Amino acid sequence: MISISPFLPALTLGLGGMLLLVLGVSARRVALQAANGGAMLVLLCAAAATLAAPDGVLFNGLLKTTLFTRFADTLIYIGAFAALVLSFDFNRKEGIGRFEYPVLVLFAVLGMVVMVSANDLMSLYVGFELQSLALYIAAALARDSLRSTEAGLKYFVLGALASGLLLYGISLTYGFTGTTSFPAIAGLLGGAVPTGALVGLTFVVVGLAFKISAAPFHMWTPDVYEGAPTSVSALFGTAPKAAAFALFLSVLTGPFGPLLKEWQPLIVILAVLSMALGAIAAIVQTNIKRLLAYSSIGHMGYALIGFAAGTAAGYQASLIYVALYVVMSAGAFACVIAFRRNGRAVETIADLAGLAAERPGLALGLAIFMWAMAGIPPLSGFFGKLYVFLAAIDAGLLPLAIIGVLTSVIGAFYYLRVIKVMYFDAGQPGFDRASPGVNFIIGLGAVVTVLFIAAPSPLISAASAAARALMG
Amino acid sequence: MNLAGFPILSLITWLPLAGVFYIATLKGAEADIACHVRKAALLTSLVPLALGVWLWSQFNPAVAGFQFNEAYAWLPGLAVTYKVGIDGISLVLVLLTLFITPIAILSAQGITTRVRAFFSAVLLLESFTVAMFTATDFLVFYIFFEAVLLPMYLLIGVWGGPRRVYAALKFFLFTLFGSLFMLVALVWIWRNLGTTDIATLLHTPIPAGAQMWLFVAFLVAFGVKAAVWPLHTWLPDAYGEAPIPGTILLAAVLSKMGAYGFLRFAVPMLPNAVQQAEPLMFTLGVVAVIYISLVALAQTDVKRLIAYSSVAHMGVIIIGIFTFTVEGIEGALVQMLSHGLIIAGLFVATGVLAARGEGLAMNRLGGLARNMPGFAVLLMLFSLANMGLPGTSGFIGEILVIVGALKVNFWVSLLGGAGMVLGCAYMLVMVRAVLFDKHSSAAVAAFTDLKASEYAALIPLAVLVLWVGIYPASFTHLLDAPVAALVQTHTAALASHTQLAMVFSK
Numbered sequence: 001m002i003s004i005s006p007f008l009p010a011l012t013l014g015l016g017g018m019l020l021l022v023l024g025v026s027a028r029r030v031a032l033q034a035a036n037g038g039a040m041l042v043l044l045c046a047a048a049a050t051l052a053a054p055d056g057v058l059f060n061g062l063l064k065t066t067l068f069t070r071f072a073d074t075l076i077y078i079g080a081f082a083a084l085v086l087s088f089d090f091n092r093k094e095g096i097g098r099f100e101y102p103v104l105v106l107f108a109v110l111g112m113v114v115m116v117s118a119n120d121l122m123s124l125y126v127g128f129e130l131q132s133l134a135l136y137i138a139a140a141l142a143r144d145s146l147r148s149t150e151a152g153l154k155y156f157v158l159g160a161l162a163s164g165l166l167l168y169g170i171s172l173t174y175g176f177t178g179t180t181s182f183p184a185i186a187g188l189l190g191g192a193v194p195t196g197a198l199v200g201l202t203f204v205v206v207g208l209a210f211k212i213s214a215a216p217f218h219m220w221t222p223d224v225y226e227g228a229p230t231s232v233s234a235l236f237g238t239a240p241k242a243a244a245f246a247l248f249l250s251v252l253t254g255p256f257g258p259l260l261k262e263w264q265p266l267i268v269i270l271a272v273l274s275m276a277l278g279a280i281a282a283i284v285q286t287n288i289k290r291l292l293a294y295s296s297i298g299h300m301g302y303a304l305i306g307f308a309a310g311t312a313a314g315y316q317a318s319l320i321y322v323a324l325y326v327v328m329s330a331g332a333f334a335c336v337i338a339f340r341r342n343g344r345a346v347e348t349i350a351d352l353a354g355l356a357a358e359r360p361g362l363a364l365g366l367a368i369f370m371w372a373m374a375g376i377p378p379l380s381g382f383f384g385k386l387y388v389f390l391a392a393i394d395a396g397l398l399p400l401a402i403i404g405v406l407t408s409v410i411g412a413f414y415y416l417r418v419i420k421v422m423y424f425d426a427g428q429p430g431f432d433r434a435s436p437g438v439n440f441i442i443g444l445g446a447v448v449t450v451l452f453i454a455a456p457s458p459l460i461s462a463a464s465a466a467a468r469a470l471m472g
Numbered sequence: 473m474n475l476a477g478f479p480i481l482s483l484i485t486w487l488p489l490a491g492v493f494y495i496a497t498l499k500g501a502e503a504d505i506a507c508h509v510r511k512a513a514l515l516t517s518l519v520p521l522a523l524g525v526w527l528w529s530q531f532n533p534a535v536a537g538f539q540f541n542e543a544y545a546w547l548p549g550l551a552v553t554y555k556v557g558i559d560g561i562s563l564v565l566v567l568l569t570l571f572i573t574p575i576a577i578l579s580a581q582g583i584t585t586r587v588r589a590f591f592s593a594v595l596l597l598e599s600f601t602v603a604m605f606t607a608t609d610f611l612v613f614y615i616f617f618e619a620v621l622l623p624m625y626l627l628i629g630v631w632g633g634p635r636r637v638y639a640a641l642k643f644f645l646f647t648l649f650g651s652l653f654m655l656v657a658l659v660w661i662w663r664n665l666g667t668t669d670i671a672t673l674l675h676t677p678i679p680a681g682a683q684m685w686l687f688v689a690f691l692v693a694f695g696v697k698a699a700v701w702p703l704h705t706w707l708p709d710a711y712g713e714a715p716i717p718g719t720i721l722l723a724a725v726l727s728k729m730g731a732y733g734f735l736r737f738a739v740p741m742l743p744n745a746v747q748q749a750e751p752l753m754f755t756l757g758v759v760a761v762i763y764i765s766l767v768a769l770a771q772t773d774v775k776r777l778i779a780y781s782s783v784a785h786m787g788v789i790i791i792g793i794f795t796f797t798v799e800g801i802e803g804a805l806v807q808m809l810s811h812g813l814i815i816a817g818l819f820v821a822t823g824v825l826a827a828r829g830e831g832l833a834m835n836r837l838g839g840l841a842r843n844m845p846g847f848a849v850l851l852m853l854f855s856l857a858n859m860g861l862p863g864t865s866g867f868i869g870e871i872l873v874i875v876g877a878l879k880v881n882f883w884v885s886l887l888g889g890a891g892m893v894l895g896c897a898y899m900l901v902m903v904r905a906v907l908f909d910k911h912s913s914a915a916v917a918a919f920t921d922l923k924a925s926e927y928a929a930l931i932p933l934a935v936l937v938l939w940v941g942i943y944p945a946s947f948t949h950l951l952d953a954p955v956a957a958l959v960q961t962h963t964a965a966l967a968s969h970t971q972l973a974m975v976f977s978k
Contacts, residue, residue, distance in 0.1 A: 316549070356630070360589055371622060376648075377615040378600075383547075390550070393663060405652060412648060416625075416641070424629045424637045453615070457548050464549055 006056035006065040008049040009073065010113050016042030017106035024099035031099035036088050039102035040081060043109065047077040055469075057119065061181055064119035071319060071466035072116045072246030075326050079238025080109045082330035082441050087231035089435035090337050094345070096142045096229060105235065108134035112243035116250065121170045121180040124251065128166065128211075132159050135240060139228040151227025158210070158220040166207025172200030173255070185255035193259065201256050205266050208251065211244035214304060215273035218297045222285075225293035230345065233289055234333030237296055238326045245303060245322050249315060252307075253470055260310050267308040272403055274301025279410040287347050288336055291414065292329070295373055298411055299325050305404055306388040309395035316460075316467035317387035323459055324384040324452065328369050331445025335366040338434035338442065349418060354427025362434065363422045365442040372449045374415040375408045380452035387460075479542050480527055481556045484520045484570070485602045488595035491516025495588050495595075506587045510577070513591035517574040517598060524570040531563055533950050536957035538608050538671060547611075552668055556606040560950035561735060561805060565605045565728055568812045571936070572724045573598040576717040578929040579820045582827050583631060583715060590631060593623040594717060601725055605732065610668040613736075614658055617697075617729060618651050624726065627718035628710055639706075639713035646706040650696030654733075657689035661741075674740050677965070683745035690738040691749070698730025700790055701760040704783050711779035716823035719775070723782050723819060724812040731789050731808055735801070739793065740958055743965035746794065750880075753794040758887045760787025765894035769901065774825060774832045777902055778818045781858060784891055785811045791888045792873035796962050800876020801955045802948060807869025809947060810857070810940055814866055817854035817933040821847065824926050825906070828919045834905035837916055841907040844921045848907045850930045855899045857937045860892045865940030 004011070020038045024031040050073045057064045084105055091097040111131025118124035136159060140152025174180050176196035177188045189197060206217060213221040225233045252263050278298020285291040303325065306318030339346040339355070339362075346352070356363035372381035385408060392401040434442075452459070495512055498505050532539060538557030546554040558566060576594060583590050597620060604616035621644055629640035662668050665676050678686065692703070699707040707727075711719050739746050746753075761784050768780035785807065792804025822832060824847060830836055841848040857864035860871075870892055877885035911917040922930070940947060 313549070356589070357586065360586070364589075376618060376622065378619045382615070382618075387550075390659065390663075393659060405655070409648065409652060413645075416644060419625075420629065420637060420641070423626060424640070456546065460548050 003054070003056060005049075006053045007058050007063065008053060009046040010110060010117075012042060012046045012049055013106055013110040013113060016045070017103055017110065020099075020103050020106065024103065032092070032097050035099035035102040036084060039106050040084055042106055043077050043081050043084070046109075046113075047074065050074065050077070059123075061183070062120045062123040063114070063117045064182075065117050067469035068246070068250065068466040069117040071462060072242060073113055075242040075246075075323055076109055076112045076116070076239045079242055079326050079330060080105055080235065082334070082445075083231065083235035083238060085437045085441055086234050086330075086334055086337050088437055090231040090438075091141075091229065093340075093343070094142065094229060098141070101138065101141055104134045104138050107131075108138070108235075109239065112239060116243055116246045118247070118250070119182050119254075121174065121182075121185075121255070124247070125167060125170060128247070129163060131240060131243065132163060132211075135159075135236070138232045138235065139224055141232055142229050145229075147227040148229060151224045154227075155220055155224045162207045162210035162217070165203050165210070169200045169203025169205075169207060172196050172203065176200065182255040186257050189256065189258045193262075198259070198262060201259055201263060202266070204251060204256070205263060205270075208244060208248045209270055212241060212248060212300045213293075213297050214270040214300050215277040215297055218274070218277065221297055222290045222293040225296075226287055226289045226347075230289065230333065230337050230347075233292075234330065234337065237292060237329040237333055241296065241300070241329070242322050242326050245300070245318070249307060249318065249470060253315070264308055264310055267304055268397070268400055271301045271304035271308055271400060274298060274304065275404055275407040276301075279407040279414075282411070282414045285414070286349055288339075288349050288352070288418070289347055291349065291418070292332055292336070295411070295415075296329065298407065299329075299373070301407075302385060302388055302404060305397070305400055306391045308400060309388075309391040309397060311391060311395050312464075312467045312471050314388070314391035314395060315470055316463045317384075317391040319463040319466055320387050320460060321384035323463065324372075324380045324449075327445050327448050328372050328381060331365065331442055331449065332369040332373070334438050334441040334445065335362060335369065338362055338438045340432040340434075341428075341430045343432065349421055352418065352422045352427070353425035354429065355431060356423040358429055358431050361439075362431075362442065365446045366422065367419045368446045368449055370415040370418050374412040376412070378450075378453045380449045383452060383456060480523065481540050481542055481558065481606050484523045484527065484566070485556070485599055485606060487520050487523070488516055488573075488599045491595045492592045495592050498588060502585070502587060506584060509587045509591050510580070513595060514574055514577050516595060517570075517577055520598070520602070521570040521574060524567050527558075528563065528567060528950075531558070531560075531950065533560060534953055535559075536953040541608070552609060552611050554612055555609040555669065556603075556612070557608045558606055559954045560952070561732070561954050562605045563950055564805060564809055564947060565732055566602055568728070568809055569598060569601045569605065569725050571932075572720065572812060572816050575816055575820065575929050575933060576720045578925055579720060579823045580715070580717040581925055582823065583717070586630065589626070593626050594721070597623040597627070597721060601729070604729060608670045610658055610661065610670055610673065610737075613670070614651070614654060617654070617733070618648075620726060620729070621647055624718065624722065627721075628714045631715040631718065632713040633715075634713075635709065636713045639709040642706045643710040646696050646703075650693045650703070652693075653689040654693035657686045657693075660686065670736065674961070678741055680744045683742040684748065687738055687742050687745035687749055690733065690742070694730040694733035694738065696730070697733065698727055698786055698790070699783050700730070700756055700786065701764060701783065704760070704764075704786075707783055708776055708779045711782070712773070712776050716819060716826060719779075719822075720816045720819045723779070724816040727782065727786060728808050728812060731786070731793065731804065734790075734793050735805075735958070739796070739801075740961060743962050746962075747796070747966055750794050750796075753790055754881065754884045757787040757791035757794070758884060760784055760790070761888055761891035762894065765891055765898060768898040769894070771898075772834055774834060774837075774902060774906065775819075775822050777834075777898060778815065778822060781818075781895065781898065782811070782815050784895070785815075785858075788870060788873050788888060788891060791877055791884060792869075795873070795876040795880045796959060797876040797879050798955055798959050799872050799879070801958060802951050803869050803872025803874075803876055805951050805955070806865070806872060806940065806944060806948060810865030810869045810937070813933050813937050813940070814854050814857045814864075817850070817930060817937065818858065820926070820929045820933065821851045821854060824922065830913070830915055830919075834902065836912050837906045838909035839907075839911035839916065840919060842911075843917060843919055846922045846927070850922075850934055851907060852903060853934055853937065855903050857941070859895045859899050863938070863941045865937045865944075867941060868944045
């Protein structure tokens with residue numbers, strides 16, 4: 001008799017999603033509100049179940065839940081919940097208020113939860129595809145908009161390529177080790193390493209790097225962020241990033257753990273390229289969603305620094321970084337959603353001129369997120385960078401830390417530009433008031449970002465416990 | 473926990489935040505609440521000042537180390553505690569900050585747009601600055617050293633003059649670039665000595681080989697902030713473009729952060745490197761004094777002239793610090809205090825002129841002694857103090873630095889002292905152009921004398937300038953113990969190093 005309780009969160013998400021689907025089809029008039037409220041409720045229940053869930057290995061070793069997976073799950077719920085709150089008002093105003101969206105979010109979250117707790121290459125791939133497919137549809141949610149459908153299609157085509165690469169990597173690994181179970185693969189790779197497994201490892205890394213949009217596999221990110229409805233971009237910028245990063249960590253430290261020396265250089269390359277590209281390419285952007293896309297590429301680079309260190313302290317640093325980034329990113333997207341002039345969404349940076357004079361709270365919110373992303377103390381982003389750089393230095397990756405410091409100075413320039421436009425430039429009045437939900441997310445995100453310095457220990461201790469659980 | 477029995481330093485540091493919250497939550501149209509916001513800000517800045525004065529009365533000047541210590545568990549895993557405490561050096565600078573902030577708020581009568589944000593930024597700046605001066609952990613120090621940038625960037629950029637955007641960006645990037653070097657040095661020290669606790673670091677020798685590059689890193693970081701020539705180029709722009717209260721805070725308080733950094737970190741932790749760098753620092757100081765004084769002489773705008781005069785006086789402070797004598801360092805500290813008071817007085821006076829609405833170009837003013845006698849007396853007092861006239865605070869600082877320098881090098885002393893002569897030249901040019909001469913226009917002749925709020929800002933500064941000038945012991949007795957300890961450790965560290973070298977050479 002196995003206990004089902006470690007699987008309860010996933011079960012809640014799956015059943016909840018299907019229930020809402022039935023409800024949405026049968027009760028058309030109240031479908032949107034019911035689906036949104038229901039989806040939030042399901043997420044909360046799943047989060048509660050996750051916090052109460054014990055460690056466990058399920059279904060003959062297909063899934064494994066630990067402190068690490070619960071940490072990642074919590075981040076996913078936070079990101080998805082924020083994205084749902086943000087989408088509610090925005091989707092209605094943009095005429096895309098369909099009840100399918102919250103349902104898709106739930107299925108995407110289910111996929112993420114499954115892939116994060118995967119303990120077998122097969123369950124990994126199933127979870128991975130479930131979240132990907134749900135997100136492809138979400139990107140094309142505004143199906144009458146050329147930009148949105150183009151974004152959805154681009155995401156789908158490139159995503160399918162990445163899935164193909166991942167699957168190829170998985171099949172090579174299976175072919176050369178004869179098993180798909182994580183512990184078994186790790187055991188076999190501990191001895192003589194077949195070359196085919198190394199090729200498989202490379203393909204797996206590429207497939208996952210695509211999902212976290214690490215350079216040079218980032219090409220889809222700016223287009224999709226820009227083209228997708230902003231509420232969907234807000235989702236892309238938070239939950240899937242955290243999930244894919246956690247999966248990346250668990251795959252490379254789990255089955256490929258013995259190959260640390262082989263994958264470490266790959267992660268270093270990804271980190272350097274992402275940081276450099278994120279910092280330099282963002283300078284010329286004029287659209288704030290594209291700017292946030294490049295910024296997210298850069299941030300994944302910083303998070304990968306801790307990963308590349310290959311130590312418990314490094315993984316801890318990466319988890320801290322990703323957690324802080326999810327909050328900042330949700331807050332920044334909430335600000336973008338709040339920018340509306342005379343009923344129309346504003347997306348170019350130049351249009352933000354004069355925001356501080358008219359909506360000081362909103363401008364302060366975005367300024368806080370921008371400064372935090374730039375890594376200026378005393379805001380939370382600084383501590384994320386501090387932890388990853390220290391971990392890198394302790395692991396003997398001093399050049400990586402130096403590159404990180406340099407790119408963050410370059411990056412500070414474009415974050416500062418957004419603040420400059422909001423605060424210093426005179427602009428036309430006419431900004432609309434944001435809805436309470438959006439204001440709530442901005443306020444909460446800003447408070448967490450600002451006050452992290454006062455109480456850093458809960459997150460840091462949790463990340464430390466998660467990193468230890470990851471190392472086994 | 474500490475002498476006071478309650479966390480007095482944290483209270484002083486974070487009390488202004490209460491004002492920020494109060495101001496930020498005020499509702500109403502800008503014009504209606506402006507007066508209320510101003511009063512609230514002033515009141516919030518006066519309470520920490522009162523607490524600071526009480527702290528001063530409770531402070532034990534015989535102790536060289538940190539007092540009123542507080543420590544809170546902070547970053548787990550990194551073994552960093554949030555630690556604060558003060559010694560005589562930081563107490564003087566904390567008092568200066570607490571005193572200057574209400575003055576700056578009083579002089580902000582001209583700010584009428586986005587008042588809530590403005591006074592919030594000023595109070596935030598006060599909190600961060602005090603947090604930095606009281607930090608006894610290197611990481612905490614670094615965080616607030618950088619954090620000061622955020623409110624200051626907005627103060628310059630939003631409420632500044634015509635070239636404010638350029639000035640704000642230049643200020644931000646210069647300082648960010650500089651503090652990056654400090655971050656590198658900080659991480660190196662942290663990883664190699666295993667701690668960021670300043671009290672421990674002071675007693676942990678750093679290998680002589682690493683000292684030189686650490687010093688270069690500190691020099692860039694603190695030199696930018698202290699506007700040491702040639703890292704000062706951001707300063708005339710920032711001072712010139714910032715709104716008057718921002719300029720006052722920049723010149724009186726923020727510029728002291730760099731000099732404080734030299735005293736707190738570079739001098740005690742890197743004895744060999746600072747000794748080697750002494751000629752370099754003397755040169756930089758002397759160049760600042762002479763060259764920048766000449767530049768000041770060429771200015772046509774009152775505000776920029778005072779800005780350059782400020783850089784010149786920072787040169788004196790640098791010379792004083794790097795004499796490594798009790799007189800020199802104590803002189804530098806008195807000069808920091810005195811410069812803070814005088815420069816604040818001069819900028820408040822500039823603000824008075826700006827508020828009269830005829831601009832700050834010297835050729836468009838003149839003859840103000842006739843219609844603004846009160847103003848003329850006070851401006852004259854601050855100008856004389858800036859020249860280092862005996863009886864004013866400026867004299868005490870400069871004479872101590874000159875005496876300290878004389879012990880080390882005659883020429884440095886002579887050339888540094890030349891600054892006093894050049895100071896007379898440009899200050900008297902300014903005084904003549906503004907107060908004497910003929911009225912350049914009817915509008916200038918119609919200027920009214922100081923208002924109550926302007927007196928309220930200038931009189932306390934004038935009183936303190938005279939107080940420090942006439943009875944400096946009230947402040948120097950705070951500095952005696954820590955400065956003596958500083959000089960002693962420096963000499964001892966050098967002696968042990970020389971002995972070691974002799975042992976090896978045998």
